[in-house]
Amino acid sequence: MSSHNLKKTDIIFGICHTSDDNQNILPGGVCKTSRTKYTVLEEVIKKDPQDIINDIIESGLKGRGGAGFPTGYKWKFGAASPEAEKYVICNADEGEPGTFKDRDILLKVPGKIYAGMTICGYCIKAKQGYIYLRGEYRYMIPELQKVLDEFHETIKEIGFDFHIDILLGSGAYVCGEETALMESMEGKRGEPRNKPPFPTIEGFRNKPTVINNVETFVNVVMIQKLGVGEFSKLGTQDSRGSKVFSVSGDTPIPGVYELELGMKLSDFVDEYGDGDTKAVQVGGASGFCVPRKKFDDTIIGFEGIPTGGSMMLFNSSRSMYNVLCNYLDFFAEESCGQCTPCRVGCQQLIRGIKAVKCGQRPPEYLDTLLKLTDSMRLSAKCGLGQSVANSFSSIVSNFTEEMIY
Amino acid sequence: MIENLTKKYGKSRESLIPILQAVVEKENYLSEEAMNEIAKQLDISAAQVYGTASFYSFLDTEPRGKYVIRVCKSIIAEMKGKKEIIRTLENVLKIKVGQTTSDNMFSLLETNDIGWSDQEPSMLINENPYTNLTPEKVMSIINEYRK
Numbered sequence: 001m002s003s004h005n006l007k008k009t010d011i012i013f014g015i016c017h018t019s020d021d022n023q024n025i026l027p028g029g030v031c032k033t034s035r036t037k038y039t040v041l042e043e044v045i046k047k048d049p050q051d052i053i054n055d056i057i058e059s060g061l062k063g064r065g066g067a068g069f070p071t072g073y074k075w076k077f078g079a080a081s082p083e084a085e086k087y088v089i090c091n092a093d094e095g096e097p098g099t100f101k102d103r104d105i106l107l108k109v110p111g112k113i114y115a116g117m118t119i120c121g122y123c124i125k126a127k128q129g130y131i132y133l134r135g136e137y138r139y140m141i142p143e144l145q146k147v148l149d150e151f152h153e154t155i156k157e158i159g160f161d162f163h164i165d166i167l168l169g170s171g172a173y174v175c176g177e178e179t180a181l182m183e184s185m186e187g188k189r190g191e192p193r194n195k196p197p198f199p200t201i202e203g204f205r206n207k208p209t210v211i212n213n214v215e216t217f218v219n220v221v222m223i224q225k226l227g228v229g230e231f232s233k234l235g236t237q238d239s240r241g242s243k244v245f246s247v248s249g250d251t252p253i254p255g256v257y258e259l260e261l262g263m264k265l266s267d268f269v270d271e272y273g274d275g276d277t278k279a280v281q282v283g284g285a286s287g288f289c290v291p292r293k294k295f296d297d298t299i300i301g302f303e304g305i306p307t308g309g310s311m312m313l314f315n316s317s318r319s320m321y322n323v324l325c326n327y328l329d330f331f332a333e334e335s336c337g338q339c340t341p342c343r344v345g346c347q348q349l350i351r352g353i354k355a356v357k358c359g360q361r362p363p364e365y366l367d368t369l370l371k372l373t374d375s376m377r378l379s380a381k382c383g384l385g386q387s388v389a390n391s392f393s394s395i396v397s398n399f400t401e402e403m404i405y
Numbered sequence: 406m407i408e409n410l411t412k413k414y415g416k417s418r419e420s421l422i423p424i425l426q427a428v429v430e431k432e433n434y435l436s437e438e439a440m441n442e443i444a445k446q447l448d449i450s451a452a453q454v455y456g457t458a459s460f461y462s463f464l465d466t467e468p469r470g471k472y473v474i475r476v477c478k479s480i481i482a483e484m485k486g487k488k489e490i491i492r493t494l495e496n497v498l499k500i501k502v503g504q505t506t507s508d509n510m511f512s513l514l515e516t517n518d519i520g521w522s523d524q525e526p527s528m529l530i531n532e533n534p535y536t537n538l539t540p541e542k543v544m545s546i547i548n549e550y551r552k
């Protein structure tokens with residue numbers, strides 16, 4: 001499986017996969033055959049929720065928001081709780097720099113997102129779902145709501161007891177973190193909670209909650225539609241299925257692309273680079289920077305570098321020092337300030353690399369800063385502070401000269 | 406106005422952010438009076454209202470113009486000519502980043518990634534995105550808003 005060529009796929013955006021389905025396509029990209037829309041849901045409601053969850057476990061689907069938790073198990077935990085009040089949340093906060101794939105999913109196939117959330121509600125016995133949409137995407141609401149209104153009518157006809165509301169964020173990156181998102185939904189500052197308890201035990205309103213990324217929900221629909229076998233043919237052992245990538249930076253063809261997981265970074269760069277690619281930042285500011293010499297040995301997937309889908313390409317005209325400064329400014333600004341390692345750490349890293357660059361500190365000071373990011377990784381309360389180390393250490397150690405001279 | 410909003414969104418703590426968002430949409434920012442009134446209506450302290458509002462960059466607590474321009478400053482934007490876009494906006498509006506025009510029409514701000522890195526430089530004017538910006542394009546967009 002390691003010599004994997006780049007394969008384009010059409011799972012997420014592909015409209016339908018059987019010929020008669022294609023005759024009637026709804027806006028929102030969900031199939032409509034004769035009068036009946038959402039054929040997937042008509043099949044789903046005949047199944048036992050436990051079997052659907054087992055399908056998802058067997059498919060090997062992992063969360064598409066970045067952390068990669070196995071979706072089937074998350075749903076299983078959500079279903080296990082006996083509480084009567086439970087929630088399904090779709091994380092559409094998409095704030096990671098260089099990420100814009102959920103934008104296209106929301107604009108092109110919202111019906112599939114709603115269907116995935118409904119399947120989740122059916123599986124865990126939740127009646128209410130929410131989409132937490134980032135404030136920057138407010139312009140989408142009229143269209144999303146229109147498709148949603150139609151959707152509600154259809155699922156009522158099919159027999160689902162499920163309702164979805166759209167809530168709007170207000171420009172805070174940390175609210176993409178699942179517990180911060182729930183605080184925000186409860187009308188508070190978006191400060192991450194301690195974990196455990198995990199949201200499947202105590203989530204929104206302290207009730208069991210399953211939260212997934214936009215793309216994860218669409219994948220669930222496609223697993224039901226295509227069957228586990230067909231779905232798991234795509235990708236590798238550890239990274240099943242396809243992934244929607246946000247490709248930006250020094251590329252002649254920036255945009256949103258759906259590719260099979262488990263590809264080699266060198267294959268990706270061959271296709272999307274401008275011929276002079278010096279580094280690729282995989283997974284946004286909180287991800288890893290891979291230098292040219294490692295393209296061949298880097299797998300994009302959970303066995304290599306996992307990613308929410310952001311791929312930023314930099315060619316040799318770019319200063320990696322500037323790139324790192326931009327990321328650090330971003331983290332310092334978006335840190336919620338709740339815990340010291342992150343709040344103070346981000347500021348110290350900015351000061352530190354500036355001091356090395358202008359010669360106020362010797363080059364060895366970079367090692368001190370690397371140790372600081374190690375302790376941030378260990379002691380910060382949430383993924384924001386913990387992941388600053390990823391870009392910092394991968395840029396500083398691979399482009400040390402650029403940090404000094 | 407606040408009373409109408411509490412009628413629409415309810416008076417629970419969960420309605421706080423939707424109410425704040427609605428006030429910003431109508432009045433461009435959250436005045437002290439508005440926040441005090443919201444606190445009274447929801448029966449929470451003004452500090453809680455301010456504490457929540459100040460957490461979110463889109464819930465402005467400073468006066469803003471009718472049109473709030475937020476130019477993306479994330480790395481890809483910077484690589485694709487964000488500086489020139491800012492310079493153009495500063496010239497046509499005759500203000501600096503962070504300021505509001507004297508006729509209260511435009512505020513100019515920078516923001517982190519707005520989800521258009523494939524079409525940089527980009528900006529939001531209120532909720533509307535504008536992408537693949539050039540200085541000429543920026544000028545014609547501003548002229549449209551001035552009409």
Ligand SMILES: Cc1cc2nc3c(=O)[nH]c(=O)nc-3n(C[C@H](O)[C@H](O)[C@H](O)COP(=O)(O)O)c2cc1C
Pocket residue numbers: 062063064065066067068069091092093094095096173174175176177178179211212213214216382383384
């Ligand atoms: C600072 C921070 C920001 C995050 N932003 C997002 C986001 O915008 N969208 C998203 O789906 N997950 C985001 N996550 C991950 C979520 O916490 C969570 O893991 C995810 O929504 C789970 O869904 P999944 O299993 O389907 O990926 C973020 C995490 C952190 C720490």
Ligand code: SF4
Pocket residue numbers: 174191192334335336337338339340342343380381382383384385386
């Ligand atoms: S790591 Fe940063 S963002 Fe996360 S809780 Fe601590 S201060 Fe807040």
Ligand code: FES
Pocket residue numbers: 097098099477478479480481482517518519520521522523525527
């Ligand atoms: S870099 Fe500007 S929207 Fe992503």
